[in-house]
Amino acid sequence: xxxxxxxxxxxxxxxxxxxxxxxxxxxLVMRPAASGASDASVADLLGRVHEYGDRxxxxxxxxxxIATALATATHDSTPAxxxxxxxxxxxxxxxxxxxxxxxxxxxxxRAAAASHTVPADTRQLQQRWDSVIWTRALLQTIALASxxxxxxxx
Numbered sequence: 001x002x003x004x005x006x007x008x009x010x011x012x013x014x015x016x017x018x019x020x021x022x023x024x025x026x027x028l029v030m031r032p033a034a035s036g037a038s039d040a041s042v043a044d045l046l047g048r049v050h051e052y053g054d055r056x057x058x059x060x061x062x063x064x065x066i067a068t069a070l071a072t073a074t075h076d077s078t079p080a081x082x083x084x085x086x087x088x089x090x091x092x093x094x095x096x097x098x099x100x101x102x103x104x105x106x107x108x109x110r111a112a113a114a115s116h117t118v119p120a121d122t123r124q125l126q127q128r129w130d131s132v133i134w135t136r137a138l139l140q141t142i143a144l145a146s147x148x149x150x151x152x153x154x
Contacts, residue, residue, distance in 0.1 A: 005074040009150040012067035016091070016147060018060040020140035022053070027137045031130045039122040046126070047113025050106035065091050068143070071150050083149025090143040097132050097139070105129045 030049075034042050068091060072084025105125050112119050119125065 005071055005076075005150070008067045008071035008074065009147065012064055012071050012087070013144065013147050013151060015060040015064035015067060016087070016140060016144050019057065019064065019094075020137070020144050022057065023133060023137040023140050027133045031133055034126050035130070040118045042126050043109060043112040043118045043122045044116075045113075047109035047111070051110045051113065054103070054106050054110065061095070064143070065095070068147060071147075075150055075153070077153045080150045080153035083146040083153070087143040087146035087150075090139045090146065094136055094139040094143070097136055101132050102129055102136070 030046075034046060037045075065088070068084060068088045072081055072088060075081055075084065105128060108119060108125055109122075112122070
């Protein structure tokens with residue numbers, strides 16, 4: 001069982017780290033860059049960014065949740081299970097924010113980029129997306145730090 005726990009914990013850490021890095025980059029770089037760009041630039045470039053992100057990032061996101069649950073359930077240490085439960089809670093809260101707020105905006109910007117149009121509410125869409133990126137990054141930070149308790153607890 002120890003091998004299953006260790007492998008699951010490593011997969012959880014690496015998968016979470018992918019989403020963590022993406023969200024932190026978006027919070028630190030993409031958000032302020034988009035705020036100074038024209039609506040047409042935001043609609044086109046970020047629509048295309050979301051096209052690739054929404055296609056490629058679900059796999060590590062899903063792996064992070066499944067591997068976190070598995071590592072938490074199979075670890076024999078209470079501190080590790082608590083850390084895993086915190087990580088899983090943070091990942092599920094992140095998912096809820098993503099599905100409720102970010103994903104619908106991503107879809108609108110993807111459609112605009114595909115049709116070479118600029119939605120009249122581009123600035124508002126981006127501001128709404130920006131309003132949750134620091135929360136998403138924080139939840140990923142909590143998840144990643146909490147997952148480390150599984151790795152470090154023996």
